[in-house]
Amino acid sequence: MTTKATKSAKSEIWETIVVLVQALIIALVIRSFLWQPFSIPTASLQxxxxxxxxxxxxxxxxxxxxxxxxxxxxxxxxxxxxxxxERGEIAVFEPVPQKEAYIKRVIGLPGDEIQMKNGLLHINGEPVAKERTGTRIDTDSNGISVEVITYQETLPNGASYEVQEISDTGAFDNTAVYRVPADHYFMMGDNRDRSLDSRSLSSVGYVPISNFIGKAEVRYFSIKDNLNPWAVWNWPGNVRWDRMFESVYQ
Structure with a gap:
């Protein structure tokens, strides 16, 4: 015989299942049409x-x-x-040779010619404005720290941001001319000597417009040493509270 308590328990379980399914559907809609979260696992945009x-x-x-x-x-x-x-925006995309999401800055538009000369970015034959601002210590995802030189780089459309370099003699500091195909974009990291980006045609290359996932807008969480954010016991002393809920362009 089924008791009233048993029916009530089954009803609560069913209601819980319905709520969970609704929450999953809402999350899927938000992820697909509005916002998608991404973590930064490498040093390429430091x-x-x-x-x-x-x-x-x-x-x-x-x-x-x-x-x-x-x-x-x-x-x-x-x-x-x-x-x-648009040039200067930070975007998430999937390179043709890869099966995982990358995040880099839009540097070259369709039809542009991009070249690096002694560490200086050139767009359509013209050097991009770059002013030295200082030095700092940069640590990559392997824990390797080096001193880098920092610069303020300003693109032709006025977009301005900080870049950093170990030297002007790295593997991608002197390149041939890259001619960006129609409906493709040229993406680069701000940490120029520690970024695998469109300068490596075999690994990233030119990014088709169809391969863009979204435009990076807001930094909503930050934790040192790439610790798992759900491990709240690691938060004290590791969460970077001053980097929470800020535009990625600040």
Missing amino acids: SNLLIGDYVLASKYTYGYSSYSFPFKAVPINGRIFGRTP
């Missing part, structure tokens, strides 16, 4: 984005492609809605 920073990327800014959705579940040819990426 000092603007540190290892252990967590950012939200807006999906709607650049519109939607098959890369906007989990498992590329929605077959979209190219992109729909939104606008094209």
Whole structure:
């Protein structure tokens, strides 16, 4: 015989399941159409984005492609809605040779010619303004620390941000001319000598517009040493409270 208490317990379990399913659907909609969280596991954008920073990327800014959705579940040819990426923005994308998300800065637009000469970025044959600002110690994801020189770099459209370099003689400090194909973009890290980016054509290369996932907007969490954010017992002394809830462009 089924008692009233048994029926009540089953009803509570069913209600809990319904609430969980609704929450999952809402989270999936938000992740697919509005915002998607990403962590920063490498030093390629230091000092603007540190290892252990967590950012939200807006999906709607650049519109939607098959890369906007989990498992590329929605077959979209190219992109729909939104606008094209602008020079200087930080964007999340999936390189053609890779199967994981990267986050870099938009440097080259379709049709641009990009070249590095002695560590100085050139766009369409013109050197990009770069002013030395100082030095600091930079530590990568392997715990290797080196002294770097910091600069303020300003792109032709006025976008300005800090870059850092170990030297002007690194592997990608002197390159041939990269000619960005139509509907593709050239992406670079701000930590120029510690970034695997479009300068390596075999590893990242030119990024098709369809491969963009979203525009990085807000840093919502940050923890030292890339510790797991859910391990709250590690928070004291490790969470970077001063980096929470800030624009990635500050």
